Every structure is written in structure tokens, then in C-alpha cells.
Amino acid sequence: MQFLIRPISLPLTVILAFCFIGRCRLGATEVPRDVSTLIDQHCVDCHSGDEPDGDLDLATLGFDLDDLEIRRRWIQAHDRVLAGEMPPNDAMSLEPEQRSAFVRSLSQTIVRAEAGRNDVVLRRLNKHEYQNTVRDLFDTNVIVHGLPEDSSTNGFDTVGEGLAVSAEAMTAYLAAADQVLDAVLGPKGQPKSIRHETNLLDQVDWRGQPMDQQIGKMFRKTEDGLVVFQSGYCPTHLVNFSRLRAPAGTYRGTFKVRAVQSETPVTLRIYGGDTIVNRREQHLVGYYDVPPGNWTTIEFTDRLLEDGGTFHPKCYATRDTRKEADSWPHPGIEIGDIIIEGPLEPWPPVSRTKLLGEIDVTSANQVDAQKVLQRLLPKAFRRPINDDDITSYLKLYQSSVSAGQSFESAIRVAIKAVLCSPEFLFLIEPRESRIDPYALASRLSYFLWSSMPDEQLFSLAANGSLSNPDVLRNQVERMLKSPRSARLTKGFTGQWLDLREIDFTQPDANLYPEFDELLRISMVRETELFFEEILHNDLSLVNFVDSEFTFLNERLARHYGIDGIHGQAFRKVQLPADSQRGGVLTQASILKVTANGTSTSPVLRGVWILENILGTPTPPPPDNVGSIEPDIRGATTIREQLVKHRDIESCAACHRRIDPPGFSLECFDPIGGYRQQYRTMANEGQRPKLKQAPFTYNWVRYRLGQDVDSTAITPNGTTITDIPSFRNALASDPDRLTTNLAEQLLTYALGRRLGFSDRPLVDQIVKQTREQDYGFRSLVHAVVQSPAFQQP
Template sequence: MIGNTILQFLRATGSRIATLIACVLLLQTSLLLSQDNLPKDIPDSIATFIDSTCVSCHQGAEPEGGLAFDQLGFNLANEETARRWILAYDRVLAGEMPPQQETRPDRKAVSQCLETLASAIRVAESQRNDVVLRRLNRDEYQNTVRDLFMVDVQIHGLPEDSSTDGFDTVGEGLAVSAEAMTAYLQAADQVLDAVLGSPVAPVRILHETNLLDQVDWQGNPQLESQIGKMFRRTADGLVIFQSGYCPTNLVNFARLRAPAGTYRGTLRVRAVQSDKPVTLRIYGGDTIVNRRERHLVGYYDVPPGEWTTIEFTDRLVEPGGTFQPKCYGTRDTRKEADTWPEPGIEIGDIVIEGPIEEWPPAARGRLLGDLNEETATTLDARRILERVLPRAFRRPVLPTESELYLDLFTRARSQERSFLSALRISLKAILCSPEFLFFHETGENSLDQHALATRLSYFLWSSMPDQELTDLANAGTLKTPEILRAQVERLLTSPKAKKFNSNFTGQWLGLREINFTEPDANLYPEFDELLRISMVRETEMFFQEILQHNLSLVNFVDSKFTFLNGRLASHYGITGVEGQAFRKVSLPADGPRGGLLTQASVLKVTANGTYTSPVLRGVWVLQNIIGQPTPPPPDNVGSIEPDIRGATTLREQLAKHRSLDSCATCHRTIDPPGFALECFDPIGGFRTEYRTMAAEGRRPEIGQAPFTYAWVRYRIGQPVDATALMHDGRSIESIQDLRAIIASDPELISRTLTKKLLTYAVGRRILFSDRPAVEEIVQQTRKQNYGFRSLVHSIVQSTMFQQQ
């Protein structure tokens, strides 16, 4: 900074006296900031380079970019110190530092400095990188007990998993507390209850009724009074028009108060007063007072004219649950149903049956076989445990290990417990053991066959290996490249691979946060539940299409297609798509949509319910697509609060923010993609103007929001400026330009996604020393035209995936 000031002084004066003074000042400055004033632990080659190239800007109380080499030190065992040195390494390697307008350093000095720094970072990481045991996360636990016993059980009470580097599969964030162990004891009981079943058969319901019968049978004055107002009586049932409120007695599906369990339901329905399908939605659980569990069963298209049958299967988690039908996207009436001219749904016969779970459970038979519990012996218990243990531990089990669990059984029997009660103690101990709860990743340098089978299975299925993977591991052939490739293909085509889609996209793209904020109903009255569900479904189907057909990773940022249903297509302003079914849709060549950055799910999770932030969206793009994570802002820099009344835009406020030297370095990279995405509002709608709740201003042309029919109260604010200038000088005039700029570097996209997938798959942070392995995977993927499926294969075949 001092050097820059002197140079400015020279240019301004041009006099010999000024030049002489400046030379003296430069000499004094160079002495003041000499290598002797840098921390002593910095290696000589690095210190020399910094002294000659960097300290004029990066020193003192207000250094450029917040990086002061005279204060940083070289304790690379400290993660924050290491992060800063890695940042400096990357900036110099990319040629961004020193800045282009400054004198370029000698290439040999640059190379020597970077080589020394890289070597020091790798050594520090090898000393700091202790092996961390990786635990099954909640979802993996749920899937594992399902596949271990082949039983459908919903586990409740396990604590939330921590996220590290964006994923809940990283061992570092999966510690086990005393509270968690108590939860695992309770979870084991839930599993064994589902496997062994209740002592007596549950009461089953076969409820056949009609809403019309319910009205007549009950003689309920409150409900009877609504006939002709909210509902229309017909010869076959009732016509409902309500998207919102429904009276209590109707939602019961004829006084159904069901015990917990899974139910199958059918409804005879048809749309009335409509030439196209009307949407029916069904809720389950406590649909009356909403004091307990309540959930969506589904949305269904009901065609007009002929009667059709809607079928659903749903699990009621708590006893006393009911089901509730509602229209969707229709206008309510509360006083003139008999003459109401708008669309509705006629509901006829209703059948609810369940619980439909087998009793005794099939899992019980698979566990116990045909043994007689009254005459079963210790030998029978041994056989059961020896069959369960290798699958539970996901590896061969030593005789001494099985003896430990058999000893628990024999002790329990000696206390006069029944055979089944004693066996349950042993099984519960297995489900709470470290060998079950943690990954057993052994081998000298690379994983052994069973550990590799486990890693592969949890990568693509979020569950334990099946019998085919286990057999290959037992035979010692799984690591054969051809066999491993065939297994990846098999796992990816299995229905279980849906977990890879939902779990990876849910964390990489932040889709799990889709419910974290609720959009302001005054500003965005068109937002509703179906739109939110449709947002996530689009992204998951888009991800699956690219994976299934091995399409280029470039599609993630610039595609010519997406997947839409009628609700989402309407939100995007795309015509010709109706109904609840999703389908592949070609996007207009001149339209704003294409790729993840323009999908409503991503746009919603990168905003809050009221406004968008170019900073938040810009950081998201850098971290998740471009792979350039940004450092945290300085402690003394406050956040920017938008003017919700619309007097100023965030762009205007950020212009002042960027004038601060401590902010400008990062914001020149962060802001451009964020500004380009300002053409999308917090719920992913395309916009050319902001919305505001100001008292004055132009009102929109529509009086009620589509689908929700809520009154529109917002006003039109200032125009949106979505133009930007990238830090390298490239201009962004529209969202299409941003997509094209990022898509022009498929290697960058590939590198970012490789790191994300590796973090998710191997369960640890990706370190500086992993970069050569990452680059090897990227280059292999480049040879396969950056195909997404090819990338998954390259990761599984990599040394990094197959190492501890």
C-alpha cells in the first residue's frame, strides 16, 4: 500500500526532487518490510518471494484482501493459517497475484516458492490428518436396518447429524454422544419391534362408505347445514369445491380413527364443471386439529366426465389418524354450492383398509425360520447370530466375536428369560455395537474387499452391501476393474440408487433447505405447497437424466431441457404442459431457463422469503459450481440489510460496500454471478422489476394470484439490473451470458463436482494433498466428454476411493 502511494506521488509530480524523495522513501520502506520482519518460521524461498513481491500490499493493519504476511506465521498445523496459505498459493498459481499491472516476478522464483509451499502444506496435512471413524448417519441407519432384516420400519428419535464441508457423510462431523447412544438403544427396540411383531394380531379395518352416507347417518346439523352452501349433494356422493377450509366431519372419511400402520385407500371421483382435469390432494394423520403428526399423501389429477378411481397407500405414524380430501387450484364457495359454476370434484364411494402389514411379520420368519420358540436351544441361537452378524458388520466375523453375543443370550436364558427375549438382547447389542454403527475400513493402504463393497454401497445406495457385492468381496474379485465397473452399473440402475439422487442433490444443492424459509405471502401470494414440491422434483429428475444417459456435466449449468409438470410450467411461463405428471420439456432457445442456476429449487434455497441477495447467490455459485470457496468476511464488516420498501436496490448498497478495500477483493468475484441471478425472485420466478410493500407505487395488473386466489397486495418497485462485469473483464448482459461463461470451462465444473462427490463418497474432507488424485479423475472424465456417469465410474476406480 505504501509502495502504491509513492508511485501515485511520482506520477502526480514528475519533479526530480519528488523523485529523489520517493527513492529515499522506497528504500526506507524496503528496509522496514525486509525479510527480517517476516515471521522466522517461513522458509527462505517463500520469504524471499514474499519480500520482493507481496509485502508492499499484504502487510500492516489494513492489508489487501485481509491477508498480512507479516502477521500470518507459518504454523500450518492450524487449519485457518493453512487455509490462508493455500489461498495465496492458488492466487499466485493462477497468475492473479501479483496483479497484472504490477511487475511480473521471475518464473523460477515463482516455481520454487510454490513448490516449497506445496510440500510444506502436504507434510502438515499428513501430520494433522488423523483417521476419524465414520458413523452411519440417520438415513444410512434407517436404510441399513431395512435391508438387514428386510423390514419397513420408520425410526424416530435419532439426533440430527452434523454437516462437514456440506455433507453429513463426513466422519469428522459424526461424533457419538451419550445422548446419541441412548437414542440408538431406543432405535434398536423400534427395529426389533418391527421385525418380531406384536404378540397378537393387530385389529384390521375395512371401511367402506360414502360421504353422502356419512351426512345422512350422522344427522349432524352443522354438516347438514353446509349442503347446498359448501358442498353439493348428488345421487352418488358430494361435490367439493374447497381448496382451503373443510369442515371437520368431512375430513374424517366417514369417522375413520385408525391405529398406526400402513393403509390402502381408494376413492371414486370425477371432475365436474370442467373440460380438463381438476387436482385432488389428500392429507393423512391428524387432519382435524393439527396438534400431532400431519403429512401430505399426494396430489392427483381427476379427469372430467367418467368416474375414475384414485388409489393411495400411506402410513399413519400415530394412532387415531384420518385422511382428508381437498381440491387444489379451485375457487372456494361457502354459500352457493348448488349453483356454483366453477370446477369441483365429485367424491363417491370410499374404501380404507389396513393396517396392511403382514402379521406375523415376514421379517420374523426370515430371522427365525421354522424353529419352535418353546423348544429352541442355544444351538439355534448360535445359528441365527452367525447368520446375522456378518451382514450386520458388513464383513466376515471371527468365532470369538460371535461368542460374545452368544454369551449375552446364554446369560439371559440363565435368568429364566424366554428364547425370544434372550435372543432380542443379543440382537439389540449387535445394533448398538461400534461394528454396526461405524464403517470398518481396514487394509494396509487400500481398503480390503469388504470395506470397498461397503464404501461403494453406501456411496450409491446409502445402505449396506447386498448379497452379490458380499459374494464378490468374499471371492476377492471386487477390485477387478471390469467387475467393479459392472457393479457400479448394477447399483446405479437399482431403485435403491434414488437415495444417491436425493441425498447428494439434497446436500450439494441445498435442496434439504427448501422448507427453511416461508416466502412472504404478501409479496409472493402465488407460492404454495405444490410449487415447492414440484421445484425439488424438477431438480431430482434433471439430475437423474444427466446421470442415466451419461450427459455432459455442462448440462448442469446450461441445458436445453428440463422436467416440468403443469404447476411448475405455469410458474416458468412455459405453455403446453398440464397436469401433475412430470415430463421432459425442451426449453425455448431464447428463454432464461436452462441448468441448475435457473431452477426454482436452487433459486429458493439461495434466498429468503422476502428478498434476494447477490452476495448469497454469488457465494453459492462459487462454492457449488465454480469451486472457488470464499473466505469469511472480516469481523468488522457488517451485513447488508435490503431496503424492503424499495427506495434503494442491493446493487446500490453493494457499490458502497465494495468501496471498502477489505471487501472489494472478494466482492469482485462474488457479485457478478449474484447480480446476473437478480432476474429471478426468491421463489424462482423470472422478473424485470422488484416487488415492494411500499405505500406508493404501481400495482400489478392481476387482482388475485393464480392457483392460490390470494389477493395481490404488493406494488411494483424499481427495475431489475441483472448485468455485471466478471473479474476477468467478461461482460454479462443476461442470465444466458452467465450460463455460457461458466459452461465454457467444463473442466472447472468437473473439478468442482469431483470434489463434492469424493467428499460425499469417502466420508472425509478433500485436502490440498488430494489435488493430484482429483486432477487425474478430471482428466479421465475429460476423455469421456465430461459424462456424468463416466465421472462416477472414474471416482470409484480411483486410488483415492479405494484407499483408507
């Protein structure tokens, strides 16, 4: 399929951008003779003057390769000539020697230009890496608030040039350091320990009034507790626990429960935090399957971030009652005795002991402060330290003591300065031809763990063996088996596949009443588990576009129309032979982040596939081309509206590549459901038979409008008739998929943009991965073993 090849099909104004060099004002880079000769002979007659072909005035382009946009256009021109697509067929053909000379000369010139501008940008820890690093450095579970959002460059927030430090950011780091030290050192005294035994029968409401008035209406009273039916409004907050003003910390909850009036498990969900009045901090604890019959116990641990937090249990996907609980015939959950106990953190905190050791802060002195800094600084700076490193921080301690502060307050000042220092906040990589062993350890740990190296990596860096290929491979294997590798899944998939944008739009409740919290959570979890399965078992990365399996729970399986999956726990599922699912492009998470809450756009999805899966981005649309507004009344389809764009010459070339993958996914709606008709709010549509949406029981108000047409024809004439044929087309070029994923991983791991000069490196990584049957784990190893990973 033509949209799978590496060279990019561009509008004529971009394709021919290389054709005028002989007649324009040049930048600092000298035009190679082979380039200028070909231009003079083949291009300027058509692309200069008052009315140049393609409405392009080439005199404004130039050959200043210091300019990123000009360099980008020249790289695209290089690709078009290399692919034999330029000059056009109706122009004078090129001799093979001419084409080779042009491509070789232009390639060498671009590489030299990039090398001259390849200044190393120090990379700051992004907010996620900062959080992970302070947790691992001090052995604490602190949650840091207030750090500024990080900019994304080339799709990732690990790229150095997008991680600048402003005055506002430094103020935020000062505040963050205080939060970290408060958590590390703990409160001045041991928090009170709570073991709260209660029952919903004993609860009062937020005003302190007994819940008796709700019994018989919303709840059914039993000998052991209450039967709860509510999945909507449900006043079952553990108010009595909230009134204890429990200190922030980690708590264990134990609920005695059983499902009633149901032959299958009923789902219980629990929320934690300030769940009653202000709801400043409310979070989901989890969803739990409650079987019918005998009592069962649900146990969880959860961290309350603020004093006075509590917990709130309620049903999920049950029918509510407001007036007849005693005779209500539908499923519910009987909740018996409840125990909440905590905080579970030991006293003194492990982090305090790890930092201060056996020091008695009431009698500690400068020698003790020096010992603390000697233990802390090598880990905080991720390298060996010398006396000069300690001196400045020790002076801060001494100044604070001289000003009358206690040892603990004075050492806080010194450590706060450490946490705000460039050596901590930046990944500094001393280098010559290779980065030093400690920088290599950090590069590896921030790639796979989004955090600082552990003791084993530090030890291997110290003895100089980390750069040994066998040692490096063993470390990658060890690190991928660690629970910390879940951070790679979160960080990389969150940005490569845009999973972080899952909440960017909220589906229209009238058009998609079945969308709810559990579906949203399940969407993301499917993709993360799918990613981990391919990575940890070294499966072919072709699975990302065409697989025979996925990971499902009951909620997501029913959304996909797959029977036989019961319970909210995820499990690996072999997809039916005729399934429309398979690969990330058919997963609900991707289908949601590539749509808005009302409609789908083949343009948006097509561009996303070209950029994120195939690595062949398209240029932005011309300024004079209007956007396409969705027709929620269903009078016209998006396919009909796009016809006018394809009729515009400056749009047609790009739409020939964008539209086929975009239209192929039109059979999926904005929340990833399979569809054969569009939903509409127009009265002309047909009301579906289903009166209430599954799980949410929201009333269906939409109608079914025009039929969906998800067929497409690619630029080379291949017909896409259905999702399986689309998946097969994508899977037919594993090198293209591997090239893109190698580029994505390298950008994420190295913290810099990839350039034209990196192409040989990427090609070598692709070759190595091809030899390992395109295994995804093998690709990660090839990236780590590549020269670029160990070079500045």
C-alpha cells in the first residue's frame, strides 16, 4: 500500500521545494554542484516566474539548512527523488547516475548541516521522573503536587529542548522539595493509630443524622447490615470514619459482602478521599466482583492524601431504587461489617531512617550532617562525589545552625538545596566519544524505569562493566522483569499512543449514554496489558496492528460484543476468527483519543496512523482551507463533506494518503464501539430497540442515521473492504512498523529529536530486529545496544 512507504506524498508546493536553488538567495550552506546542476536542468523552467507550477514561488525557499523548516523540506525532497517520484513522469527523465549523484550530494550536505547544529541540550527530569526519583531516592510514597506541566517535543516529554526551566518552575521545585522532605522526615510525633469497626447500619449522614430514613427506600435492612442497590446517588459514605479526622496515610479496608438476587457476581466500587462534602480530593480505590451466596471479604489498601478522608462504597451497573428497597427484585450487594485500620506506615518512617540513620537529632552536630550528605549526594547526583560537592551544602547547614535552627531544620535546608540543584534536576552526561558509566546507568534507568539507577546499576557503573554488551543485555532483562518497568508502559504508551489524552474529550451523553468510568479505565488497561504482553514475551511488533488476542474484562468484552467473559478482572483472550478487533488500532482507547466526544474524523484518525504507527507525518493543511464541522443531525456523512477537500489541488495529495486509513476505521464510533450506522439526534433517524444503555441504564435518546461506509482505496489501487483487510495491509510491511517504533523508542530514550543523520542507525536497528522475527523485546535490546545509546 502506498501510504506505507517511507517517502512522503506531499503537496506539489512541498515536493518541488528543491527545484529553485540556482536562482534564490542562499543561506550559509553551499549548494552542492550535483544538486544545482539537476535543478537548473529539470526544475526552474516550471517553478519560477510570476505563475510557477503549483502556485509556488521558489525564490522564498533558499538553501539555508540551519533553518529547520527549510531542512525539513529538503529531506522530503531527498526522499521523493530517491523513491523515483520526482521529477514527475511527464518531465525529462533522470539518468540513474544523475539521480544517485543528487541523492548522495544532498544527503551528505544535510548530514553536515545537522552535525554542525547538534548541540547537546541538558535534559531536565520531567514531572513524572521527578516524582519517581524522589520516591526511589528516599524510599517514600510521597505524591508531589504543583509541578508545572512539561512541554512535548516530537510527541514526548523526555526531549531536552522542550524541558526548559523558568523562574516559575524553580519556585515550584522549592515547594516540591518541602513536600518531599515533609514526607521523608514525617510529622513531629507518631500519628494516632486507628482501627475503626463499623457497619452501614451505624452510619450517620454528613449532617450527623441517622440513615434510618433511607432504610426501606434506598436500602434494605438485614441482620448483618444493609443491602445496597444504588449505582447512582448512594449516601453510603463512611461518615463515622471521616469524623475521626484520621491522619493522611495508607489504610487497609476490609468489607464483608455478598451479592443478592443475582446468579452472577455484582460489582462493588469504592472511592476514597474527601467523598462527602467539598470533594477536594476524591479518587477511585477499585472495582470488585462480589459473588452471590456465602459471605466474601474484600480487602484493599489505599492512601488518603489529606487528613479526614474516608471511603464510599456503592454498586456498579445495578438498577437504582428510591422508594421500595424491601421489595426491589433486582440485584444488589449486602454489606456487613467494615474495618478500616491505619495509617499502615511504620514509625519512624522508613524514609527518615534511611536518610538520617541512627543519628539522634537532639544532639547531632556538623559531623552528623556531613555523614547524611555523604550518603545522600552520590545517589541524588547519580555519580561519585568529591569534597567540593559536599562543601557548599555543608555551609548551608552551618549557616542555618548559626542562625539558631535545630539540626533537623538545618539539614532540611541543605537537602532542599540538593533537590533544587542542577545536578539533581538534570541528567548531566560527561562525555568524550561515549558518555561515562554513571551517565549510561542513568540513561538506562530513566528509559526503562523513568527513575534513578538502583544499587546494582551503580555498582556496575563503578566497576566499569556496564558498557559490556552481555552485562548491558542482562541488565535490560533484569529491569524489564522488575515491577518498575510498569513505568515504561505508562510513560511510553501514554505518549506514543496518546493514552494520556483519554480524558481530553468527554463523550456526548445523549449520543453515547453507555460510556462510563469503568469503560474508560478498562480501555486504557487493555492497551497497557497488550503492550506488556508483546514486550515481555518478545512477540512480533506486527501484533500492534494485527493480533489474534487482546486483554478483556466483562465491561470491555460486552462493549466489543464478545461473549463468555465474566467479572471485572482482566485476562488474555483469543479473539474470534471473525472479530473486528485485533491490534491497537481497533482498541477502544485508541479509537477514543482519535475522536472527539460527538463524532469521528477520518482526517484525524488517518493523520494519527500516519504519524504514530507508520512514521510518515503529513504537513499541516493550507491556511485557506476551512475545517470540517460534524453534522450531528445526520444529513451528510463525513465522507461526503471530505469530497470538497479532495477537489482542492493543495489538499488532494495529502488526502490520498490520509483518507484510506481514516475511512477504514469509520466502522468504530468515538468510544470504540463497532457500528454500521451513525448515531444522530435528528428526528428523521430510527430509534434503536434498546431503551436503556447497558451498565449505566441511561435512557437512549439518539437515533440511527445513515449507514457507515468504511471502505477505502489506497493511492496504489488497493481496496480496503473491512477491518481484517486493513489490518493485513498494515501488517504487510513490518520494516515500516519497526522503523517507526525504533524512532519512537530512540526519541523517548535519548531525550533528543532524531535527524536525517540518524537514519543509518535506525536502519541497523531495524535489520537486527528483523533477524529476531521483529520481536519487540529484541527491538528494545537493539536500541540499548546501539552506538547512539552510549554516545552523547
